[in-house]
Amino acid sequence: MDKPVIILGAKGIAHAALEIFNSNQVIVYGFLDEDEKLHGTEINVVPILGHPEDEGFLKLIGKKCEAFVAVDDNKYRQFLVKMLNDTRKVQPINAIHETSYVSTDAAIGHGNFLNAKVNIGAGSKIGSHCILNTGAIVDHQVQIGDFVQIGAGAIINAGVVIEKGAFIGSGAVIVSGVTIGKDARIGAGSVVISDVKEDQTVFGNPAAPFKK
Structure with missing residues (x-):
């Protein structure tokens, strides 16, 4: 540059x-x-x-x-x-750390932050203006919308869809095929085994909706 x-x-x-x-x-x-x-x-x-x-x-x-x-x-x-x-x-x-890995078969938008040891798998599509913190793993065929934040060490398994503005806490695990709705929030360390609705907050293992 x-x-x-x-x-x-x-x-x-x-x-x-x-x-x-x-x-x-x-x-x-x-x-x-x-x-x-x-x-x-x-x-x-x-x-x-x-x-x-x-x-x-x-x-x-x-x-x-x-x-x-x-x-x-x-x-x-x-x-x-x-x-x-x-x-x-x-x-x-984009700000992409030299130790991160983006598959040659992945697509990535503008203005993204990929910190050290982030891994983006084959066929995955990352939107624009996302924040992927240290060691986040995005497996193959994942779709991530714009303005998504993924915490350090989170694991996004194959085929997951994460819609615009969602927040995934550090160390969370999203199992294959799950959809995370727009502006949803996943608590740190949670294991998400089913779809999360738009604007919903879930946490725990297995993750369940947060009740105020």
């Missing part, structure tokens, strides 16, 4: 994203974050320049710089992606 990267967000996965770009010999120009207390500080000598909606920095994106959205909060992540699409006419780039 010839152009340097501006990372939107300076918390959560931002530090890990910097490490990923460094490992791939991609220059990070700086961070943009809404927390004004961070402005003027640095992460590993890379400066936090200002606010993500500062036009002075945004105008660099698409011309002199690429962009990556390093924000864990899904609503704000979606807002920033839409802002980049609408105002700069660009899609965020």
Whole structure:
């Protein structure tokens, strides 16, 4: 990649994203974050320049710089992606750790975060703007929608469908053929053996709906 990267967000996965770009010999120009207390500080000598909606920095994106959205909060992540699409006419780039594996037969969208030792199997389709944390395993023929988050060490078995905005906790196991509905949440360490409805929260082994 010839152009340097501006990372939107300076918390959560931002530090890990910097490490990923460094490992791939991609220059990070700086961070943009809404927390004004961070402005003027640095992460590993890379400066936090200002606010993500500062036009002075945004105008660099698409011309002199690429962009990556390093924000864990899904609503704000979606807002920033839409802002980049609408105002700069660009899609965020992927941040893929050098130790992760993406099958040559897999398809992956834009703006995804794949941390160390993530494994994407043959025939799987990953949407855009997803977060796959360290050691997550996505087996073959899995379909993952946009803005999905998968925790460290989670195992997504063959043929699973995960719809837009779903959250899979660390160490969770999703058995083959299950569908996880839009914006559903799977608790850490859960074993999911049947379909999960849209907006539903489940946890446990076997996973059951959370009752308030």
